[in-house]
Amino acid sequence: MNKNLRITNNKFIDQTSRISFKFDGKTLYGFKGDTLASALLANNIHLVGRSFKYHRPRGIMACGSEEPNAIVQVGNDASMTEPNTRATEIELYEGLEASSQNCWPSVNFDIGAINNFFSPLIPAAFYYKTFMWPANFWKLYEYFIRKSAGLGKSPTKPDKDIYDHRYLHCDVLIVGGGISGIIAAKTAAKNNLNTVLIDDKNILGGTTLFQENECFKINNSYSNEWLKKEIETLNSLKNLTIKTRTSVAAYHSYNYILARENLTDHLDLNEKKDKIRQRLWKIRAKKVIIATGAIERPLIFNNNDRPGIILSSSIKKYIDYYGVKCGQKISLFTNNDSAYETAISLSNSGVSVNSVVDIRDKTNSLIVKQAEKLGIKIHWKSTVVNTNGYKRINSIEIMKLSDDSSAVVGKKIKEECDCLGMSGGWTPRVHLFTQSGGKLKFREEDNVFLPDKSNLEQISIGSCNGDFELYEVIKNSASSTNKFLNVKNIDYENLEIISSKEMDKKNIWLLPSDKPLGKTKPFLDFQNDSTANDVKLALREGFKSIEHVKRYTTTGMATDQGKLSNMHALGIISETAGVKMGELGTTTFRPPYTPLTFGTIVGRNVGEFFDIIRKTPIHDWHLENKAEFENVGQWKRAWYYPKENESMYDAVQRESKAARDSAGILDASTLGKIDIQGTDASEFLNRVYTNAWSKLEIGKCRYGLMLNEDGMVYDDGVTARLSENHYIMTTTTGGAANVMTKLEDYLQTEWPELDVYLTSVTDHYATISVCGPNSKKIVSKVIPDLDLSDSNFPHMSFKNAKIDKIKCRVMRISFTGEHSYEINIQSSYGKSVWEKCFEAGKEFNITPYGTEAMHLLRAEKGFIIAGQDTDGTITPVDLQMNWIISKKKYDFIGKRSLYRSDTIREDRKQLVGILTEDPKEVLEEGAQIVADTNKKPIEMLGHITSSYFSPNLKKSIALAVVKNGKKLKGKKMFVPMENKTINITITDTIFLDKENKRLNA
Amino acid sequence: MFLINCPYCGERDQSEFSAGGEAHIVRPKQPTELSDDQWAEFLFMRKNIKGIQFERWNHAHGCRKWFNIVRDTRNDKIHAVYKMGEKPPIK
Structure with missing residues (x-):
């Protein structure tokens, strides 16, 4: 097993620093500079995974991001494990643990491999075709399919790593640090342009970095030596930022580019801790140069997927860069000259090359001649028709191609090998170019798609632009860059370049075999x-x-x-x-x-930074008093205040009762507040609200309903007139920002002639609402100087007052139907005034109540919540709020829509009250209302929008929107639930205190 | 991700702006005198052009000003930016 697959004279791998790692539980060794793939190959491990459908053994095929087979699970920590990572991109580090995916129980013995024998029965779209029927069996099928098909495993616990985002602005961004990218970067930076060069590998240089071949020389030195000097000069350029281990993920319009930089993935396990793991760069570049290179193509022939079959350029990189032999007896299969570079590299490193199978008739290029000189056997006009070996290739079968290349002829030759390199030509990496909206063109002679038209300031250079020969790469990269950047750089004009020119090109997409296609x-x-x-x-x-x-x-x-x-x-x-x-x-x-x-x-943006959290000035008091919180937009609002082991239901019942029995206190600071000033302020309000505002007296408040232009209710709230040309508007908590935007929109675009200025003052004031029959006594204790008599301070008015020396505005308005006061005071005093009110109210059992009790209390009074009882399809007429629609006003937002044919329909859904036959039965919000349960299909007439058990009325109450509801009062209907049908009666929307006596109680 | 040249603040990232639909749709001065069809035309009907389109944008996370842009929807190129009330610089 432990054959010596490393060569010793290697410049890139530090063979003095040994690194231990684990693969599939087994401890192995590699060196600093290895990737997981190169280290595995050095350990003679080719089989690393199983294929998705047939569970065929698969090995490492490539050496970069294009790797399709060698995808592994990294780490086994429940919060840090990462699936589907490419072994070819994982830099080896001390402590690395990786394992194969998509195999069970192990990569060597995988039960799913039985699929391979059934493969004639599993054609394309097998799963679509087979498991569509019977439809309700899918649940069963899915369980097994998911188990047998899934790739890696997701982490099950939150990610402990730190990630980061940063912005980057530059004149020129160059993507790809190969030879053409380096030429472009040097040209740009030398011409005083702020330049950034990005490459996904750990070092610059691309494939030229290890190109040490007689056929590729620049100014009489090997191309790698020439490039090394170029890279050295790059490091001395001031205007150049180089980012390695950075991969461009996305190229959007306006040269907006997202790139991921790996900061710690290559570090030893104990060095990673507390460091930022990966950083996303958000880059805006004035100009972009794409130099992403090309990907070698495989060849498509029978059994071309066995472990040990590798792209020929990857075999070259493994031997020249990593110093790793992919095999001891290597065969090559090609349709172009690239494989000969590999053959020469292998031969120079002492690896025996069996032969090169070339589908071309013959070529006379420099590099082929060199290979022939080294004694490498070439099978011209031949193809590989089959490969053998289950977990590792052990032989190939070669046949001659017919004259038209459509079939194979002659005798089959069997050649033993432990590795087959294949080269099907090159595919320019045009991914980023097309992501950015660029259009491609097709070049017939070598079957490549190339960048054509783009609307952005960008060019593609080098092999991603279809220049595959060293001479062309250098000349064209330099001249294109000069032209694109409008600069003159002569560094690359007088180079003496030797490069092997490929004379003949031949391409067969699907190579013929001696067996029929099936x-x-x-x-x-x-x-x-x-x-x-x-x-x-x-x-x-x-x-x-x-x-x-x-x-x-x-x-x-x-x-x-x-x-x-x-x-x-x-x-x-x-x-x-x-x-x-x-x-x-x-x-x-x-x-x-x-x-x-x-x-x-x-x-x-994780955890507490996921979204902005807005807290009221009284938030800490709510925390201290064990409030449960509800998210309303970005606000944290006190939802209810459970005492000891009280349930939410019990707490809300207690709070709601206390507010009506004696006194309640609510933090209403989150309500949107907009300060409106200007000589046309009254006219402005006339236009945005459905009711009239001109005659509102200074010192008075009025409730307003705001519509959309389509006539549907948008928002509501109370607005107070502070002076002739000065109002303060309140909006719903969730609607504040949208209302502000909408009002600004009308002011700026439709009514620029109005002299009105809007300022959002939501966060400037704390709002404390004290309600209940004892609210007057409490407020008089807090503000003794204020005359609270009904004659001086009636409902729907406000007074400016002082608490100690601090100015405040007290409004007598009510969302609960109780006698109540809203104290508005500069935010910073919010908490202390709240505490003052609470202290003063103690003798009256003042009870803090949250949003849930507030909702319950207003429902008892039939007050709507815009957004809960309305949903953008409800007009004020539907709400039976005709009283708020001014008949006199010529126009307001949404007025014309209130008498469109659709909005005047009598059978629209209208707001009604609902009482259940069983007063204890509380309806579910969203439940459907029907008149006839026997009719099939059941006709849905409407749905419940708000529903509570009222502790003050001691019965269940609800609001609903019901078709033609206005005329259905007293009618009995049904709410069908999953396992019962609830009998209900349509009623008026006001359940409590129809005469509004409590307001002045 | 566009770069938008706010006429008040200069070039900013698209994330600072919000789009407000088709530009140059004037709210009728006398809505009550319009037929249902005429009102519906104003209220609901919007073009969806492949090509040069006039759009309203708001510098929501900046100066909060509304303005218009001329954008080619085929390639997102913004040909002109101009203030509210101004005539489009391109036909």
């Missing part, structure tokens, strides 16, 4: 287990759109978003359907480019 397994999407056969089946079944085929076969829908599979799927569809690829188009690439953790997305 008997082969040519995988397209390795993670989601869809084969070329599945795509062909979808086309036979009539799917034409590429988007439909994708969803039907799930090709490209796994966590890798088809980075390796999409092009082949398109190619096969194009061939089978006879549509040109350029016309077929691509599926949509959506952010994020690689999966993001939820932690990165939410950043610091």
